[in-house]
Structures are given as structure tokens and as C-alpha cells.
Amino acid sequence: MEIVAEIGTGHGGRIDSVRRILDEVAEASFDCAKFQWVIASEIIHPKAGLVPLPGGPTPLYERFHALEQAPDFYHVVKRETEARGLRFLCTPFGAQSLEGLLALGVDRIKIASPELVHTPLLQAVSACGISVIASTGVSTLADIDEANRCLKSSDLTFLHCVTSYPAPESDYNMRSLPIRGSATGRPWGVSDHSLDPLAVPMVSWAVGAVMLEKHVTLSHQGTGLDDPVALEPSQFRQMIKELRALDGEANRMDAVTDRLGAERVERILGDQVIRLAESETENYGxxxxxxxxxxxxxxxxxxxxxxxxxxxxxxxxxxxxxxxxxxxxxxxxxxxxxxxxxxxxxxxxx
The missing domain is CATH 3.90.1210.10 (Antifreeze-like/N-acetylneuraminic acid synthase C-terminal domain)
Structure with a gap:
């Protein structure tokens, strides 16, 4: 199972923070560090509404705009990531950020859940001939099928995701993962927004996820969009240590059940039915x-x-x-x- 540290915007636009996060988790045995190339005008409209922040309600557009970085920033981030033996991965949100990533020579990109229905972006990505990882939160099976057809020529991996912050463990319905694979003909992993460093990751491993993405930050009080639900470095290292310790187990589900308890595992496994999670239904559309x-x-x-x-x-x-x-x-x-x-x-x- 490939493990992706989703640093996202948790670096606050500071290269020293990027280095510190990478150094604090580098001793753990993981594979890839992921970032987000934010350009506010590619994501939302200035009239999209307000977001509550410690300083008071702030326009959501301004929140995204404050996270924008110059292209040179991502060049340095890619270099720092690869210097530590990790793969660099980044999410574009539109044509300009995709063009910037292609200029860096990336060989794969990540599509975030809200962009799974961004047909023009998917078409542009498909034309590039690079590998794609696509999250599927707040998406129906019809949405996933359309994205799969749009990216038919791509080396594509889907990530099961619940677009809720934090995501309840009971919304993950992990029994659906093999069915999702059969329905799409693609490998599936998990992008986990739940708070616990072990529960959903362990069940993901047990049901055969090929990839696990988990947010990581220096502090839950940081300025990144996802910092409140991210793992701090010590938690991220613990997660990887526990997951790697399970690698030798002959019966994955039994090993995870022994570790987490049958009731909790059953709650995360769910009922196999592919549907929007309860916590994200009101946000669909x-x-x-x-x-x-x-x-x-x-x-x-x-x-x-x-x-x-x-x-x-x-x-x-x-x-x-x-x-x-x-x-x-x-x-x-x-x-x-x-x-x-x-x-x-x-x-x-x-």
C-alpha cells in the first residue's frame, strides 16, 4: 500500500515549513508527499461566501487567495521532496495550475474530490498522458463512471473519500471498496479525513486498498485549510509504524479486528452499498x-x-x-x- 503524506497547504507558503514537515516524517517508511497548487480564481467565485476564522468571518475567496504561491515555490518544493527519496505529487485546480505542474515535469497528478466533475480539467489531464489519482468524495457512482470514461486513456487510481471535515468513521463504508474496483476496472485506495491515526487506515489496509492518503501538518492550529483534521508528525509516524507492523499478518481482517475491536471495525466496514456518505449529502452539488x-x-x-x-x-x-x-x-x-x-x-x- 502506497502511503501519501498530504501536506496540502499546511506549509503556510514557507519553504522552511515544507522542509520541517518533510524532515519530521521522513524517518517513517512512506512513499509520497502531496501538495496543492492553489489559484483562487480557478476554484471559487469571490461571492462564494464566508468561512469562520479566529479573526472573524472571512470571504472564502480571500482564504484561498492567501494560499497562492509563485510557480518557483513548487519548483523548490518538488526538489526538496525528491531530495528525501519521496515522490512529489500535487493537485491542480484548473488549466493554469495544471500547466504549471506540467512545466515542472511531473509524471502524475492528483484530482481532488470537488473536481471529479470538472470535465474540461479532466479532458486536459487525459490529453497529457500522465498518471492520475482521483478522489471520489461527494460523488455518486454516475459521477465516478463519467470521470472514468473521461480519463479512459490514463493510468488512473481512484481514492475512496468522505468529503467531510472531520469525516465520521461510520461513513466510510469500506466494504464497498472491492465493488468500486469491479465497477470501474481501476485500482482503489483511500483518502482519509477522519481524526484517528489508525482506525480507517488499518481497515483500508485490511480490505486491500492500494494507496492511503492522510493529511499531515506541524500543528492542528496551523494556517493550512486542512490542518484541523491533519495528523501531527508524531501521529503520522505512529500510523505508519502500526501499518508496517501488520504487513506480515496472514489474515489481514483478523489482525485489524484484534487491534481495533470487532464493533469498531464493523462500523467502518459498513454495508457495501455505494452511495453518498451521510455527512456529505447536503454538500452535493x-x-x-x-x-x-x-x-x-x-x-x-x-x-x-x-x-x-x-x-x-x-x-x-x-x-x-x-x-x-x-x-x-x-x-x-x-x-x-x-x-x-x-x-x-x-x-x-x-
Whole structure:
């Protein structure tokens, strides 16, 4: 099982923090360190709403904008990661960040759960011919199937994920992992947002996950988006030590059950049915991408890259048309006023 340390944005934009995180976990036997190439305008609209922070409610767009780094930053991060014998992995959120990663010479990238329906991004990734790891939180089986077909020419690994922070252990439904593999014809791993360093990772190993991604940070009080649910270095090292100790066990599930207890393991295993997790259901269609106006539109205005974009809707805006229709909408004209930020719906066109 390949183990990925998801550092994400937990470095706070400081190379010294990147080095420190890598050094603190490097003694553990893991394989890959992952980061996120954040460009706010590729992710959300400035009117997407507020996020609660210690200093008070802050626009979510500003929160993402504060995490942006220059391309040279990722060049150094890649070099520092590979100098420690680890694979470098990074998530792009749109065409510009994907182009930046390709310029670094990466041989695989990670697609985050909300971007699994970002059809233009998936098409661009597929055309690159590089390996892809794609998380599937807040996604239906139909969403996963469409992404699988969009990335049909790619070396693709899916990660089962619950897009909730933190994710309840009981939402993981790990019995579905082999079924997901059969349904897609792809290998599956797990991206774990639960708080415990051992429970979901151990059950992932027991059911045959090929990859485990777990957030890691220097401190839960850090400035990274996912720091509150990340493992601190000592917890990450403990997780890997415990997982590697299980490698010699003949019966994986028995070994994990002995370690965690039958009731807890059963709760994590679930019932095999592939569905949205209870904790993420209300976010479906809002955490995901749809087509939004990026300026005020008047009747007769044409849709193109200057007037629409594929963005996460979040809680304050109206969801729009599915991104699979982005190319079809190009040069179509709206028949009524569409406010800046609103999702573009079919009634705006007919």
C-alpha cells in the first residue's frame, strides 16, 4: 500500500515549513508527499461566501487567495521532496495550475474530490498522458463512471473519500471498496479525513486498498485549510509504524479486528452499498463544480471564457449547469440577466 503524506497547504507558503514537515516524517517508511497548487480564481467565485476564522468571518475567496504561491515555490518544493527519496505529487485546480505542474515535469497528478466533475480539467489531464489519482468524495457512482470514461486513456487510481471535515468513521463504508474496483476496472485506495491515526487506515489496509492518503501538518492550529483534521508528525509516524507492523499478518481482517475491536471495525466496514456518505449529502452539488457567470450578464451576452467558468458553487450561490456542457455553451447567448457569480442554468438560455 502506497502511503501519501498530504501536506496540502499546511506549509503556510514557507519553504522552511515544507522542509520541517518533510524532515519530521521522513524517518517513517512512506512513499509520497502531496501538495496543492492553489489559484483562487480557478476554484471559487469571490461571492462564494464566508468561512469562520479566529479573526472573524472571512470571504472564502480571500482564504484561498492567501494560499497562492509563485510557480518557483513548487519548483523548490518538488526538489526538496525528491531530495528525501519521496515522490512529489500535487493537485491542480484548473488549466493554469495544471500547466504549471506540467512545466515542472511531473509524471502524475492528483484530482481532488470537488473536481471529479470538472470535465474540461479532466479532458486536459487525459490529453497529457500522465498518471492520475482521483478522489471520489461527494460523488455518486454516475459521477465516478463519467470521470472514468473521461480519463479512459490514463493510468488512473481512484481514492475512496468522505468529503467531510472531520469525516465520521461510520461513513466510510469500506466494504464497498472491492465493488468500486469491479465497477470501474481501476485500482482503489483511500483518502482519509477522519481524526484517528489508525482506525480507517488499518481497515483500508485490511480490505486491500492500494494507496492511503492522510493529511499531515506541524500543528492542528496551523494556517493550512486542512490542518484541523491533519495528523501531527508524531501521529503520522505512529500510523505508519502500526501499518508496517501488520504487513506480515496472514489474515489481514483478523489482525485489524484484534487491534481495533470487532464493533469498531464493523462500523467502518459498513454495508457495501455505494452511495453518498451521510455527512456529505447536503454538500452535493455545492462542493462540486458547475458553470458560473464571472461577470454580470445582460440578455444577448455571449458565453465564453471571459463570461463563464467552472467553479465550486459553495453555499451562497446558485448551482449551475454541469461542466460537461461547457464546450456546448460556448458562444451561446443568455436571454436574460444573470448576476455575477450565479450558476448559469438552462432557463437563462431559452
Amino acid at each position: 455545492r462542493t462540486n463544480r458547475s458553470i458560473h457567470a464571472i461577470r454580470d450578464l445582460s440578455a444577448g451576452d455571449a458565453l465564453d471564457e471571459n463570461t463563464m467558468a467552472v467553479l465550486r458553487t459553495e453555499k451562497e450561490l446558485r448551482p449551475g449547469i454541469h461542466p460537461r456542457f461547457f464546450d456546448i455553451l460556448h458562444r451561446k447567448r443568455v436571454t436574460r440577466m444573470v448576476p455575477d457569480g450565479a450558476g448559469i442554468v438552462w432557463d437563462d438560455l431559452f
